[in-house]
Structures are given as C-alpha cells and as structure tokens.
Amino acid sequence: MAFRIFRIAVLLLILLAIAALAYARLFGLPDAFNKRLVDEIAKKGVSVRFGKIYFDPFQGFVATDTVLFNPNDPELKLVTVNEIGLKLNYLRLFHRQQALDELRIEDATLTVPLDLKQPQESMVTGNGVSASLRVVEGGIISVDSFSGIFNGVRVGLSGTVHAEGKLPERLPQQAAQLNLLARIFKEFEKIHFSEPPELFVQFHVDLPKPELSTARALLKAGELIRETLKIDSVQTRIVLEKQVAHLQQLDLALYGGEIHLTGDYEISTDTAALEIRSTTNLKQLAVALGPPFEPFFHDYEFTANPIVTARVEGQTRELNLLVMNGTMEARKFTLRGIPVQTFRSKFNLRDGIFKMPNFVAVRPEGTFLGTYTCRLKDENFTLDAVSNLHPAPCRNIFPNHTAEFLHRFQFESPPQITFLWSGNWHDTEASIIKGHVRSGRFTIDDVPMKALDADAELTGHELSVTNMVLTREEGEVTGHVAYDGLAQTLEGNIVSTANPYDLARTLGTNALAAIAPYQFIQPPKVILTGIIHFQDESRTRLFGHVEGKNLYYWRMHGDSVSTEISIRQGYVGLSNFVAGTYSGQLAGAGEFFVSPEGTRYKINGRIDKIDLQQFTESITRTKPKSRGVVSGWASINGVASDTRSLEGAGAVSIEKAVLWEHPVFGELLTTILNVMLPGRVATSTATDARGDFTIEKGVANFSTLNVDAGITSIGATGRYKIWSGGLDFEVEGKPWNDVEWTKIFTWITMPFTKLFTMHLGGSWEQPEWRTVYLPKELLSPFKASLPKERTDEVKPSVPESNVSDKPR
Structure with a gap:
C-alpha cells in the first residue's frame, strides 16, 4: 500500500513537473x-x-x-x-x-x-x-x-x-569619430565579397578601461569589390594592445601585383606609422581610389608594374597631416604615349606637398633628370628638369597639343634642355615653362642647321624664344621670336646672315615664294621684325633691312644691295633702295606683287653711271656692240615675266659711249666729205645721248633723243621695243653741233640735212638704216659700212617684224 502511495506521489510530482515545465x-x-x-x-x-x-x-x-x-x-x-x-x-x-x-x-x-x-x-x-x-x-x-x-x-x-x-560616459555624437x-x-x-571572408579574433575587452583592451585578429578574404576598387585576395594579422593596433601583416593581391603593409596604428590619436611595398599597377589602383590619387598616374600606361616602397606616418584621414618617404622604380611604361625604359626616384609627402627629388627617366637616346613638386590640395606643381632627349617624340608631355610644332625638328643627337615648369593639372592654360636649349646639328623641315642656343618660355600655348643664336654653315640667326600655337602666329625680331631661302622654307611655301625672285649668291644680312600668320596670311606683316652682295632679280643683277623691306601676303616693298650694279648705282623704291600670273612690280628709281653694254646684255641676253655710261631716272611697272607689260616714263642720258659709227650721208658723199674736211666729220660716231621717254606695253617712246657724235649730232624721235629689241627711229643728222662758230655751216647745210634724214630700224645688234626723203635706189650702190667692232662673221639681219607693231 505504501509503495502504491509512493508511486502515485512520484507520478504526481512528475505530472506537476511536466505541468510546471509546460507552463x-x-x-x-x-x-x-x-x-x-x-x-x-x-x-x-x-x-x-x-x-x-x-x-x-x-x-x-x-x-x-x-x-x-x-x-x-x-x-x-x-x-x-x-x-x-x-x-x-x-x-x-x-x-x-x-x-x-x-x-x-x-x-x-x-x-x-x-x-x-x-x-x-x-x-x-x-x-x-x-x-x-x-x-x-x-x-x-x-x-x-x-x-x-x-x-x-x-x-x-x-x-x-x-x-x-x-x-x-557617452560622448556627444559630434565630439568623436x-x-x-x-x-x-x-x-x-560597402564591399561586395565573392564569398564571405573569415575573421578570427582573440580578445580581452575592458569596458571601464578601454585602454586595457587587447586583441589578436586574422582576416582572410578572397575576391572583393568596393565601388571601383577590386582586390583579388586579402590576408592580414593585427595585434591590439594599449590602444595601438600593430599591423603584423597585410597582403593585398590586386591589379597584377601585391601590396604589403606592416606598422602601427594608434587608435586614440588616429595616427599611423606604416611600411608599404607595392608591385601593383599604380594607374589602375589610382583610378580605382579616385581623387586625390587619380591625377598622380592619369597619363601613365605600365607594361611592367612599378615597385614602390614607402614609410607613412601621420593621420591617414588627412593628407596635410601625413608624412611619407619612399622610393619608386618603374620599367617599360609610357607617359602620355611617350615610351620610357626606366624611371627611378625617391619621393616624400609632407604638409600636403608631394615631392620627387632627383628623379631619373631613361629613354634609348638619353636621360631626363629633375625634381617634381605638387601641392595635393590645389594640384599646383613645379618641375625643374634637365633633358637630354629628342624633343619631337616627347612633345606630348606638354598639354593640349601645344608643342606639336616640335615634330618639325629632327636632331642628330639629343639637345640639352633645362627648364622650370610651373602649372596646375586642372588648368593647363596656367602652365609656364622657362628654360634654355643648346643643341648640335639638326633640321627644321629637312632644312639643315648647325647649332642652336636660346632661352625659351612656354606660357599656355605661347612659346617665346629669346637670346637665340641659330647657326648654319654660311651664317647665323640671332634675336627673339614668339610663337602662338593657338592663333598659329610667329612674331619677333631677328638678324640673319644665313641663307634666307632655306630659312623661308621653314616658315612655309608662301614665305619662300615671296622672296624666291630675289636671288643672292652670298647670304645677305637681313634684319626682320613683324608677325607671320600661318592660318590667315592676309594678316602677315614683316618689316626689315637687307644688305647683301650679288643679287639677281629677273634679268638684272646688282653687285651690292641695301634696302628697307616690307612684306605682306603676296607683296614685297622696297624703300631707300641702293644698289651697286653694272659699274654704277641704282637708287629708289619698288613694290612687287606676287600672283599666279606672275610678279607685278612698280619701281621708282634713279640710275647713275651704269655700264650700257653690261646692262643691255643682261636684259637682252646678247652682247651688244654699243657701250657707254648711262644715267637717268624711271618710274615703271609691269610683270616680270612679260616685257610687253612694261609701262612708265623716265629720262636717260648716255655719256662716254660708242653707240655706233656710221657714214651719215651714204658711202659716196661721206667719203667725199671726209676727204674735204678733216676729222672724219661725215662719219657719225655716237658718243653721248640723252632723251625723255614714256613706256607703253613694252615700247619705249622717245619724244626727244639727242645723240652727239663728235662735232656732229643726231636728233631722233621714235620708239624702242623692249620686248623684241626692235628700233624704229627717225634720225636727223647735223654735220656740225650748234655752237657759235658752226652756225653758218649749219645754215648752209640745212637743206642737205633734211634731205638726208634717215630711218633707223633693226636692232641694237644689227641696226638698219634707210633714207626718208631720197629714193632708196639712189643710195643702193653704196653699202653702209660695218661698225669697227664687227667681226667677219656674217650674221642674219633682224627681220622687219622686229620693228613692226606686231609682237614676235
């Protein structure tokens, strides 16, 4: 019975426990x-x-x-x-x-x-x-x-x-980060992981006294992405004690390389002391990090990743409070498309200023040495450098294609260029580059130069060159010039003793065409000032002074030349022109207009004692028999390639000449008079001439032309066809000049003088005479004697067309 009571009690307890648990x-x-x-x-x-x-x-x-x-x-x-x-x-x-x-x-x-x-x-x-x-x-x-x-x-x-x-106690939110x-x-x-990374931490946290907290952490991660930054793997070990994080290991695999970091981070002051080694692609990393790192490597393309070591100290969240020292070495990369073999440099960062002292960049032809400084906040920078590189392949270093003109320069060996470049990476127009250039042999548009020494300054798109000495084999160019790459203009002041035609080739075909008609055997001295517009030639203006020897223009030449000159589109103007030419002197002014139809000119000049034979031979390309000294003045215009376009007016006098020798009154009468009178007075030897003329369509019309031949003289009117050499004159001979003692003879012989008025035709080389009032048959048995200087060679006579109004 007792057992049953005990069993019931146990069941009740169990039920009670179950009920209590259920409750x-x-x-x-x-x-x-x-x-x-x-x-x-x-x-x-x-x-x-x-x-x-x-x-x-x-x-x-x-x-x-x-x-x-x-x-x-x-x-x-x-x-x-x-x-x-x-x-x-x-x-x-x-x-x-x-x-x-x-x-x-x-x-x-x-x-x-x-x-x-x-x-x-x-x-x-x-x-x-x-x-x-x-x-x-x-x-x-x-x-x-x-x-x-x-x-x-x-x-x-x-x-x-x-x-x-x-x-x-809890601090206000704004009081701490x-x-x-x-x-x-x-x-x-903010990070997307391809698979969850693993972080293992052993720690002791003391909430009342955080400074006594300690921890040991291990982080392992596979591929992760933060915005544009992509990292292939991460592994790090950190020990925290006394509010200092000891970074024992931080290995990042990214962009074809690795970054290794070790160091300490003090939590209470937010300061770090880190050792960094990087073999990653810095451009890809800088682009992924964004400002303010992106501008650092914006213009670089790396074939092999550079090696960077650095020690960083300070507050990592504030660049101005960071101190950094390190080294960088790179191979096989391009900077703005410029291939570079190697680059080595130390660098430092202090007070927000990044500096690379004594860096060395190497290309196949030479080196580039310098110091680079950049204020990171506003990206203002300076570059103090010495270059032994060819400028043309490196022209892209300058922003906005401001140095494209450098491709025209080809150097046998790299020039030495020292410069200081100040600018801002955001505002390229604010760049100012000052430097000095010294080089050996080079070419500009295939025009050879011997040497160059000059100071230069590039401000935005404007390049100015001062203290310039450009040397060629035959001479040099000194002075200063300024080139505006945006407006395509060249302005300056130069003195040149070099070949002007080669120098003009470097300025363009139009500049060469403007001076091509004026050929100097020896380079002249040229002083030029003005501006050349390469895009709008109508705005080109050049002024200067030219001195030289042996100048050839069209069919004329001068032994020496001195003139003031002005040049604009298709125009060359000469003033105060003085030339020693044909044993005499030419002075005056001229204007020359270049066009596809030819060079049109306007000349106002005076000649003094020019050798007639030399001048005539130069114009006609044949050697005349006539000789003498010519003086006078002329105002003419025309087209250089077309003598029939010549027009103008002037006066001329010939002295000490032998223009011709001719029996004035035919063979018979001249012989009789020469026998009767001493001194061969019946033979006309023209020694002096003077006259006024106008020129129309290449024909010189002489209203008066007087020729003295000893005691006799000749008065003539007529025309000379410059374009063909044809003569068309009516000549009246006077047996005696108009002097007091010969007036009686002049009066007696006047009928005969009029009767025997002659017509002069043919050319200067082969003049043809005929009577005007007497029948030609009367004098046909008497042949005109040849001039004394005529050789035995029989030359064909000039066709009558030479003295007609029709052009040949």
Whole structure:
C-alpha cells in the first residue's frame, strides 16, 4: 500500500513537473524569478534585461529579447540578442544565489555596438550567431566561442569582456569619430565579397578601461569589390594592445601585383606609422581610389608594374597631416604615349606637398633628370628638369597639343634642355615653362642647321624664344621670336646672315615664294621684325633691312644691295633702295606683287653711271656692240615675266659711249666729205645721248633723243621695243653741233640735212638704216659700212617684224 502511495506521489510530482515545465514553456518563468535572476547578474557588474525566460525541452531555459545595458546609462543598449540559452545552477537558484552559469546562443540574430562612444552609429547586426558565454566572478563575461556573419564577414571570436565598474560616459555624437573597428565594419557594408571572408579574433575587452583592451585578429578574404576598387585576395594579422593596433601583416593581391603593409596604428590619436611595398599597377589602383590619387598616374600606361616602397606616418584621414618617404622604380611604361625604359626616384609627402627629388627617366637616346613638386590640395606643381632627349617624340608631355610644332625638328643627337615648369593639372592654360636649349646639328623641315642656343618660355600655348643664336654653315640667326600655337602666329625680331631661302622654307611655301625672285649668291644680312600668320596670311606683316652682295632679280643683277623691306601676303616693298650694279648705282623704291600670273612690280628709281653694254646684255641676253655710261631716272611697272607689260616714263642720258659709227650721208658723199674736211666729220660716231621717254606695253617712246657724235649730232624721235629689241627711229643728222662758230655751216647745210634724214630700224645688234626723203635706189650702190667692232662673221639681219607693231 505504501509503495502504491509512493508511486502515485512520484507520478504526481512528475505530472506537476511536466505541468510546471509546460507552463514555463508557454508562459515563461514568473517575473519575480526573472527579476531575481537579473538582480543577481547585476551584482556582478553586468546590467541585463530578459524579455521572457521559458523552458525548452532540448535547450533548457531560453531568454528572448535579451539586452545588455551600460550600467551608467540604462537607455544605452550594448548588446541585443533575440534568443539566448541559459544554463542555470539550480542549487544556487534554490538558495537565492547567482544561478547563471552559461549563456548559449544558437543561430540567433545579435546586434552589438562597436564603439561605445557612438553606439547607435556603430551598431552591427550578425546573423546565424552561435556563442557560448559565461559570467564569472568580477564582472567578467567569458566568450568561449562565438561565430556569425556580420556585414558579410564570417566572424569567429573568443575572449573575455570585463564589465564590472563604471563604464565611460557617452560622448556627444559630434565630439568623436568612430573607432577603428567600427570604421572597418562600416567599410564591410560597402564591399561586395565573392564569398564571405573569415575573421578570427582573440580578445580581452575592458569596458571601464578601454585602454586595457587587447586583441589578436586574422582576416582572410578572397575576391572583393568596393565601388571601383577590386582586390583579388586579402590576408592580414593585427595585434591590439594599449590602444595601438600593430599591423603584423597585410597582403593585398590586386591589379597584377601585391601590396604589403606592416606598422602601427594608434587608435586614440588616429595616427599611423606604416611600411608599404607595392608591385601593383599604380594607374589602375589610382583610378580605382579616385581623387586625390587619380591625377598622380592619369597619363601613365605600365607594361611592367612599378615597385614602390614607402614609410607613412601621420593621420591617414588627412593628407596635410601625413608624412611619407619612399622610393619608386618603374620599367617599360609610357607617359602620355611617350615610351620610357626606366624611371627611378625617391619621393616624400609632407604638409600636403608631394615631392620627387632627383628623379631619373631613361629613354634609348638619353636621360631626363629633375625634381617634381605638387601641392595635393590645389594640384599646383613645379618641375625643374634637365633633358637630354629628342624633343619631337616627347612633345606630348606638354598639354593640349601645344608643342606639336616640335615634330618639325629632327636632331642628330639629343639637345640639352633645362627648364622650370610651373602649372596646375586642372588648368593647363596656367602652365609656364622657362628654360634654355643648346643643341648640335639638326633640321627644321629637312632644312639643315648647325647649332642652336636660346632661352625659351612656354606660357599656355605661347612659346617665346629669346637670346637665340641659330647657326648654319654660311651664317647665323640671332634675336627673339614668339610663337602662338593657338592663333598659329610667329612674331619677333631677328638678324640673319644665313641663307634666307632655306630659312623661308621653314616658315612655309608662301614665305619662300615671296622672296624666291630675289636671288643672292652670298647670304645677305637681313634684319626682320613683324608677325607671320600661318592660318590667315592676309594678316602677315614683316618689316626689315637687307644688305647683301650679288643679287639677281629677273634679268638684272646688282653687285651690292641695301634696302628697307616690307612684306605682306603676296607683296614685297622696297624703300631707300641702293644698289651697286653694272659699274654704277641704282637708287629708289619698288613694290612687287606676287600672283599666279606672275610678279607685278612698280619701281621708282634713279640710275647713275651704269655700264650700257653690261646692262643691255643682261636684259637682252646678247652682247651688244654699243657701250657707254648711262644715267637717268624711271618710274615703271609691269610683270616680270612679260616685257610687253612694261609701262612708265623716265629720262636717260648716255655719256662716254660708242653707240655706233656710221657714214651719215651714204658711202659716196661721206667719203667725199671726209676727204674735204678733216676729222672724219661725215662719219657719225655716237658718243653721248640723252632723251625723255614714256613706256607703253613694252615700247619705249622717245619724244626727244639727242645723240652727239663728235662735232656732229643726231636728233631722233621714235620708239624702242623692249620686248623684241626692235628700233624704229627717225634720225636727223647735223654735220656740225650748234655752237657759235658752226652756225653758218649749219645754215648752209640745212637743206642737205633734211634731205638726208634717215630711218633707223633693226636692232641694237644689227641696226638698219634707210633714207626718208631720197629714193632708196639712189643710195643702193653704196653699202653702209660695218661698225669697227664687227667681226667677219656674217650674221642674219633682224627681220622687219622686229620693228613692226606686231609682237614676235
């Protein structure tokens, strides 16, 4: 009976226990029990609140909506867990002692702040969280195991949290920034991982005294993407102690290379001291990082990744507070399309100023040495350099194609160029480049030069050259010039003793065409000032002075020339022109207009004692018999290639000449008179001539032309066809000149003089005479004697067409 009563009692107890457990499962433990448990935990320095504690047959007691608070601020939630398992010591619970032995979390959602100073801003939420925590004496929470996924990172933790004592007061939000750990997890929110990375941490957190917290962490990650930055893999080891994070290892594989970092980061001051080594593609990395790094390598293309080592100290979030020192070495890359074999340099960053002192760039033909300085905030820079490179292949170093003209220069060996370049990477027009150029032999548009020495300045698109000495084999060019690459103009002042035709070729075909008709055997001295417009030739204006020897123009030449000159589109003007020519002198002014139809000219000049024979031979291309000294003046115009276009007016006088020798009155009468009178007075030897003329359509019309032949003289009117050499004159001979003692003879012989008026035709080389008033048959038996200088060679007579109005 007693056994039955005992069995019934046991069953009742079991049923009661089951009922109690069922009640605890459905409605949770009583609030009094809940409060008692919270109070016991609070005595250990941990402020916690449970939403409901219920019994689970498999997990035991489970608390829902568990919140861990800051004891100094009951409203400040430190940790939130949706479900947490409670391992209770029932004996202690029965004796009203702290009965919580262990907290268990299985596949829970946990929210925790990473920065107690800014908990709301630093909250992170983990999913699939599993953990085993114990509350031990001294307010210490022991995290035996902890795992979950936070912001895409698989986290594994173990360590302790000391929560006993007064926790630090919460600081205003604006008074502090997030700590390093919080910033790291905030960055994780912006990163896309191909697969969750793994973070393993061993730690001790002292909430009352954060400076005593320590931690050791290992992070491994595969491919990840943050905006435009792509990293192939990451592995890092960090040790935290005394609020200093010791970066023992950070290896990043990205953009065909690696970045290795080691060093320290002081959390309280947000300062770092890091050692960096990089073998990655710096341009791709800079582009991915964006401003302010992108401009650094914007113009580079790397075939082989450069090697960079650096030590960085200071606040990483503020460039002006960073100090950096390092080295860089690169091979086989291009800068703005310019191939470079090698580049070596040290560099430093201080006060926001980046500097590369004494860098060396090497190309096949030479080196480029210098110092580069850039203020990162506004990107103002200076480049102080010495170049032994060919300029043409390197012209793209200058922005906006401002140096395209350099392709016209080809050097036998690289010139030496020293320059200081000041500018701004955002405003290329603000660039100013000042330097000096010294070179040996080179060509400009295939025109050879011997040497060049000059100072130069490039401001935006304007290049000015001063103290220039350009040397050629035959002479040199000195002065200064300014070239505007945008307006395509060349302005300056030069003095040249070099070949002007080769120099004109470097300025363009139009410049060469303008001076091509004027050929100097020896280079003249040329002083020029003005402006040349390569795009709008109508705005070209040049003025200067020319001195030279042996000038040839059309069919004329001068032994020496001195003139002021002005040039514009299709126009050359000469003033104060003085030339020693044909043993005499020519002075005056002229204008020459170049056109496809030919060179039209206007000349106002005076000649003094020019050799007639030399001048006539130059114009007619045949050697005449006549000789003498010619003086006079002329105002003429025409087309150089067409003598029939010649028009103008002038006066001429010939002295000390032998124009011709001719029996004035025919062979018979001349012989008789020469016998009767001494001195061969009947033979006309023309020694002096003077006359006025006008020129129309290449024909010189002489209204008066007087020729003295000893005591006799000849008066003539007529015309001379310059384009054919034809003569058409009516000549009246006077046996005696008009002097006092010969007037009686002149009066007596006047009828005979009129009677024997002659017509002069033919040409200067072969004149033809005939009578005007006497029948030609009367004198036909008497042949005109040849001039004394005529050779025995029989030359054909000039056709009558030479003296007709019709052109040949």
